[in-house]
Amino acid sequence: MIALVALLVFVAVVVLILALANLTERRHLAATLVQRLAQPSAPLPAARERGARRRARSGGIERLLGGSNLFSRLQEMMWQAGMYARPGDLLLLMAAMSGALFTLVYLVWGDPLVAAGAGASGGLLPLLYVRWRQKRRIASFAAQLPELLDMLKSSLQAGHSLNRGLQAIADEFPDPARAEVRMLLEQTRLGMSVARAFEEMLHRMPEENLRFLVVAIKIQAEVGSSLAEIIGRLSETIRSRQRIKLQIKALTAQPRLSGMVVGLLPAFVLAFFSLIRPEYVSVLFHDPIGKMLLKGAVGADLLALVIIRQMLRVDF
Numbered sequence: 001m002i003a004l005v006a007l008l009v010f011v012a013v014v015v016l017i018l019a020l021a022n023l024t025e026r027r028h029l030a031a032t033l034v035q036r037l038a039q040p041s042a043p044l045p046a047a048r049e050r051g052a053r054r055r056a057r058s059g060g061i062e063r064l065l066g067g068s069n070l071f072s073r074l075q076e077m078m079w080q081a082g083m084y085a086r087p088g089d090l091l092l093l094m095a096a097m098s099g100a101l102f103t104l105v106y107l108v109w110g111d112p113l114v115a116a117g118a119g120a121s122g123g124l125l126p127l128l129y130v131r132w133r134q135k136r137r138i139a140s141f142a143a144q145l146p147e148l149l150d151m152l153k154s155s156l157q158a159g160h161s162l163n164r165g166l167q168a169i170a171d172e173f174p175d176p177a178r179a180e181v182r183m184l185l186e187q188t189r190l191g192m193s194v195a196r197a198f199e200e201m202l203h204r205m206p207e208e209n210l211r212f213l214v215v216a217i218k219i220q221a222e223v224g225s226s227l228a229e230i231i232g233r234l235s236e237t238i239r240s241r242q243r244i245k246l247q248i249k250a251l252t253a254q255p256r257l258s259g260m261v262v263g264l265l266p267a268f269v270l271a272f273f274s275l276i277r278p279e280y281v282s283v284l285f286h287d288p289i290g291k292m293l294l295k296g297a298v299g300a301d302l303l304a305l306v307i308i309r310q311m312l313r314v315d316f
Contacts, residue, residue, distance in 0.1 A: 098123030
């Protein structure tokens, strides 16, 4: 058993080192991609070409899962989060963290079920981080969208073309709006229509308010109405929706905080008694029935947190 545990620790550490080394290499490719977005007309760098050839020759996890919907969804999520590493790197990191945490908890606790739960939680941490980056980037873009529309409206009213207004946005706005608009302009320079380029932008940045802009662009392309007037009204509508969303968030702040306090209170009470009266809680960690009760309490507490979160979600 000791040899098996030592082997698991060794494998987890090796996989973690390989994943971190691969992610470090991908950071250079990410910087190259950002430079290309900043200068869309620049030729493709040699480093980017070598990275493309490496991806074409890659095997293992990516070749095994390349055709699956899970792999495609993970790749799409990483691009929406602004992370330009391969999904295989993320999967390796998830496997390494899961194995390392499983081994650590098993050595300390000695319970395979608890170790499996800890390993699963550790494996989900990189995925949760990517999801958090994705939501934060989309939220940042949504906050920039009304000002982006105002600048586009002013440019159109001044007599400039749509592409000229988009170029002004790419020059003046910070990321992520700058990177997305520069990608859109690069696609139009390569021959893609403006409406199709906006649809691709919506695919990269799935923001509901951006969908309204895409519909407005398509209607203007088909009917030929005043795009500046449509964009002005759309900007007012988006601001109203964002204001309502903030009001809902403020009104549900107290229930959300109460749910967090109630959910975390048992853990704090258990830690408090473990420090001042260890004999009160030792039965939960050493007695078989106590361990079962502790596992059931943790599962019920997590389920209650999920239910409270779902009850407080408001979609409009």
